[in-house]
Amino acid sequence: MRNGRVSCCVRPGPFSVEAAEVLANENSDGYRLIVELRASSTEDFERALRASMTGRDPVGEGGATAPPPRRFTIALDAGHGGADGGARGVNGTVEKQITLLFSLELAKKLEETGLYRVVLTREDDRFLRLDERVRIAREKGADLFISVHADAIAIRSVRGATIYTVSDKASDAEAAATAARENLSDAIAGKVPEDEQDEVEDILVDLIRRETHAFSIRFARNLIGELSSTVQMVKNPHRYAGFRVLRAPDIPSVLLELGYLSNPKDEAQLRDAAWRSRTMDAIIRAIGYFAKANGGAGG
Numbered sequence: 001m002r003n004g005r006v007s008c009c010v011r012p013g014p015f016s017v018e019a020a021e022v023l024a025n026e027n028s029d030g031y032r033l034i035v036e037l038r039a040s041s042t043e044d045f046e047r048a049l050r051a052s053m054t055g056r057d058p059v060g061e062g063g064a065t066a067p068p069p070r071r072f073t074i075a076l077d078a079g080h081g082g083a084d085g086g087a088r089g090v091n092g093t094v095e096k097q098i099t100l101l102f103s104l105e106l107a108k109k110l111e112e113t114g115l116y117r118v119v120l121t122r123e124d125d126r127f128l129r130l131d132e133r134v135r136i137a138r139e140k141g142a143d144l145f146i147s148v149h150a151d152a153i154a155i156r157s158v159r160g161a162t163i164y165t166v167s168d169k170a171s172d173a174e175a176a177a178t179a180a181r182e183n184l185s186d187a188i189a190g191k192v193p194e195d196e197q198d199e200v201e202d203i204l205v206d207l208i209r210r211e212t213h214a215f216s217i218r219f220a221r222n223l224i225g226e227l228s229s230t231v232q233m234v235k236n237p238h239r240y241a242g243f244r245v246l247r248a249p250d251i252p253s254v255l256l257e258l259g260y261l262s263n264p265k266d267e268a269q270l271r272d273a274a275w276r277s278r279t280m281d282a283i284i285r286a287i288g289y290f291a292k293a294n295g296g297a298g299g
């Protein structure tokens with residue numbers, strides 16, 4: 001099943017992923033995702049999924065050497081960067097700068113707990129395509145992916161944080177518009193990658209993403225539970241749309257819009273170290289619940 005062009009006839013049911021790799025196309029632009037699947041029992045599937053969440057090898061077969069014990073790994077993705085500045089605040093705050101500052105501070109706080117390993121997709125002002133952000137998280141073995149943003153919209157009075165998960169169908173028109181804006185990042189690179197992945201995605205949506213997606217939603221709820229007592233949230237703070245940066249098939253992923261740079265109060269909060277610190281504490285609590293529920297952190 002290498003090059004698995006499964007375009008029909010896949011019997012619904014659990015599969016185990018024997019191997020998955022992303023390779024550059026030899027004769028054209030873009031990449032292809034190669035996934036080797038094997039029919040599996042529901043029980044095996046869930047065991048493998050739990051193991052993948054905690055980084056433990058469930059079967060230990062295939063000649064792989066036993067991985068060293070590892071900590072629950074969180075990928076923090078500072079939105080935008082380089083030529084892609086992102087949104088701009090009413091008082092001049094640039095999204096790419098505030099997302100980087102927030103991500104660096106959050107990484108430090110997470111590391112200080114001693115419970116987590118943190119991967120940053122960028123640590124400086126550089127441009128990264130959305131798929132590169134996903135690839136970095138996957139290569140570094142992330143168990144959770146958090147993309148940090150602070151959007152701006154035309155209606156200045158709108159404020160509050162929003163948690164997004166990925167979905168082909170958007171929760172509402174505003175979520176769809178947000179995803180469209182965030183996905184524009186790739187256009188700045190001058191070349192929008194593929195949709196080479198689409199055919200493969202048809203398989204993954206059914207076989208892997210569905211399971212990962214349930215974890216993404218669980219974490220989004222953890223996050224809302226903790227943030228809503230600390231931070232002003234938008235109405236219906238869990239929303240979903242087709243964010244390219246949330247498309248890792250095997251890493252629970254959320255995009256956190258910390259607030260609206262188009263709102264002066266939100267912008268001022270984002271520039272306030274005490275507000276950021278409180279917000280990070282809430283995020284760390286949410287990560288703690290999520291990691292513990294999935295057999296991850298806790299020592």
Ligand code: ZN
Pocket residue numbers: 079080086087095148149150151182
């Ligand atoms: Zn953004």
